[in-house]
Amino acid sequence: MNRALEALLADGTPTAEALDAFFAEHAAPLVDGTEVTFVYRGEATGVFLHHWIFGLESAQPFERVDGTDLWLLTEDVPADSRIEYKIEVEHVDGSRLIRDPLNPHLARDPFGANSVLRSAGYVDPEWTRPDPESRPGELVTRVIRSEAFGRRRRFRVYLPARYNVRRRYPLLIVHDGDDYLRFSAMQTVLDNLIHRMEIPPMIVAFSNPGDRLIEYANHEPHARHIVEELLPALEDEFPIVAAEAARGLMGASFGAVATLSTAWRYPGTFGRLLLQSGSFAFTDIGRNRRGPAFEPVVSFVNAFRHAPGRPAARLFVSCGVYESLIYENRSLVPLLQQSGMRVRFVEARDGHNWENWRDRLQAGLSWAFPGPLWMIYE
Amino acid sequence: MLLGPQRLRPSVAGALADLGVDGPVAVVTAGWQERESEIDELCEHVGCEVVDLELFRRAEELFERDPALFTALRERTGRLRKLQRLYSTRLDHAMAAARELLARPAQDDLVAMHFGGAVEAIRDLDREHLDRVEAIRAAFDEEHGVAERDDVVAARAEVARLIDGCGALAIAGGHVAVLVNRLRLFDAVASAGSRPIVAWSAGAMALADRIVLFHDSPPQGAGNAEVLRAGIGLYDGVLPLPHAKRRLRLGDPARVALFARRFAAHRCLAFDDGARLDRVGDGWAGVDGVTRLTVEGRVVPEGDR
Structure with missing residues (x-):
């Protein structure tokens, strides 16, 4: 006591x-x-x-x-x-x-x-808090007509400080975008990491689901929406580097499943994936015991484990050791590595929550998109 | 004159005034790359006529006119990057050995002997890398006759003409490799002749005899400082370390000591906001806000023992 x-x-x-x-x-x-x-x-x-x-x-x-x-x-x-x-x-x-x-x-x-x-030793990472020295980026809202879903989809786009249409920027598309902004302070994190040159100035699209448990569970229309509708719309309007290595996709929990399954369906599109606490349930034998929402997830992960292919060149995978999904995520890492992908796996003493995902953003983003930290002295 | 970072505490205007410069000032902002032309704030601060040398733009145009040179430079860049990665791989091990010895609880004479050897091995590696980099650059210049190419000769003459009409040269920070490459390509520092030069951040680094990249706490990697290449060599014996408070763990005596011992042939000087160091003749005079990393692991005001 x-x-x-x-x-x-x-x-x-x-x-x-x-x-x-x-x-x-x-x-x-x-x-x-x-x-x-x-x-x-x-x-x-x-x-x-x-x-x-x-x-x-x-x-x-x-x-x-x-x-x-x-x-x-x-x-x-x-x-x-x-x-x-x-x-x-x-x-x-x-x-x-x-x-x-x-x-x-x-x-x-x-x-x-x-x-x-x-517990002892834990502190909020200082890069998650607003830094008066960091130049703030800007969020703009866009709406797109989705044929894949048969309705309009709203998303927001982060434009970095000193955004210049004559430049070309890497692109990251984020699942559960509004939640990352509200609960993981992602705009502040982007401002800070860009200011510190730990990541390059980049454009980040924050997409949002309709029926999340369906759309993010290896749903073909979702993947089509991301790759054939959202990505072209972004590339039409914003100055984005048209190269696999400059495109990233990320998500947490079911959003990580949506990330991996979309990249798997469209190999060669996204060179960088960030998978946080992915709900990568699978069965080596027997039946899925996580409930009906996981049925399409288990089918996908089983198929992926059988034939992973090479959905991206560079992946960041993180998971909390207090999560039920730690076993599934640990199991995924060697599979990804054996498939020739460069993988960084990070565990933390944390759970399945937005602050865990926030606290891993520095490691994940700087792994996926290394900034010019070593070269720039302003 | 070397200054600290300018964004939060601009001091260029005061430095120019102290140098008695009231006429046009030639500025190099090539380190800002595609933002090179965004010099409104700098102009407003300086308060006198500013001549933008536009070295980044000039280089881009030169490369368009001379695609053979551009292609050759790109190949050289790829080769130098690979060399840097290979050096970095060896450096990681050499630095880890030195750190491990330095962290031993019992620092007796035997440990000290081996620590000295470990530091010497790092210095040898740094020297070897620097020699290799400069050999590649020298061979390139000779093979491609960079200084004799028509477009380069014409651009250098134009830059020299612009500088000739100015009372001083100001060199801003930014991407240090891009900056030093442009300064060399257009021979801008030599064109300044005896005019005062005011440089800050990467600008100060570019003018040194060697350029060392540093960050103790990068989000990826071990944070080992790396020798990049030789600088312009306007001065030697000083390593300017801009944003040292942010980039270095100055409160960690072991890291400070290892840094200072590794680069003991240089004075490792921290330039944070408001810092200033004046060069007079072959020496250094006025010092304001500059601190020095010592081999004992302390950070002391420059000038103190």
Whole structure:
């Protein structure tokens, strides 16, 4: 247990005022090296920790400190971890999942927000925060009529600072584009990495799905839309280098499946792929147990594993070790390497979430699109 | 005169004023490549007439008129890049050995002996690489008679004429290889004669006797500084390190010490915003805001022991 809290409790049952004062000075969870103490204060019949760590028992019970409204749970958590969690508070009439009221750190996603434990050593990468020295790029919105989907599709395009139509830029197309912008700070990250010359000034198209679970699960119309509609529209309007090595495609989770399956269907189109926490479920034998949404994914990954071909020359693959998908992603890497593709695989003590994907952007983007860092001194 | 980066704390105007230059100033922004002509901010800051030498544009036009030279240069660039990669491969191992020895907890005489040997091996590798690069360049110049080609002769004369009407030459930063190639191609520094030269960032690096690329924390790779090639050689014995605070781990004594020992024949000088170093005759005089990396791993104001 946290030493300061232990000292407080050692003096006898603390008053509510003493606890108020303590937690006004100490944000929860309390982190002491690898020992983490989760805290809840309030009346309840039970309190439980719900986390998103695959393979580790969840719903661990807190223990109440006698004579107080203080509930505690101490766990060992490896350094440099990010763990998303919620607290289940049980009352006689039911229970509810809440964000940790004593923890200011939140991770947001399309479904809401979770509390975040940052274990010893973890800090937000400074390149994810706005840097006043970085020249900001610009986002413009476009709409395209898609024959593949039979309707209009909206997307946004990032134009780097000092954008010049007389230049030619590499292109990256991003699946779940609005989510990457909202939850992974991708515009800020691009501004910073371009400013630091870790990646070249580039054009980035942020596309968005309709029915995501269908379109991103190895869906032929989706691949056709990306390659035969979106890419030509971008190349028509913007000054883009017309070369495989200057084109990239990326996505996370099902978006990574969409990325790999699109590149697989259209080899020679994208020279750079970034696959984050890909939902690359497969079956060596037996049936898919991840549910019906994964059926087309499993069919694709099985086929891919049988005949990977060479969908791109250079790939970045990342996955959190707390994700259920770590096995599938680790399995993919040697297959890709054996197929002659240059692969960089990065693991992190993190889960299946947008901040994990944000924190890997520097490594991924600079691997796929190395910037002129070594040569330019302005 | 060598200056620190200009974007956040521009000081060119003050430097020119101190040099007594109030007439036209010839500027080289070839390191900015296709943004070469975007000099409005610089003009506004300098406050006197500016003559844009347009070395990047001139080179592009020259290559269009002389495709044989362009093709040959492209082949040479490919060969030099390959050479750089091969050097980098050997350098990674040599640097790793030196770092490992430097990190040993017990630094006795035997470790020191081997550390000295490891640094010497790195220096030998740097020298060997520099010799190879310059041999390729010299052979190229001789084979293709670069200085005698009609278009080059004409362009050099035009650049010299423009500089002749100016009171000083200002050389901005940017892509250091592109910049030094253009400066050499058009012989711009020699054309400046005895006129004052003010250079910053890559401009300062290009004028040194050797060009060293550096970044301690790149997102990919080990972050080993690399010798690129010889510079213009307007001065020797100094390695200007622009943006050192951002590019080098100056708070890491081991890295600082290894850098300074490796390049001990040079004073490794950090040029951050506001820094300035004046050259007088064959020496250096006024110093403002310049710091030096020492072989003991410290960063001290230039001029201090």
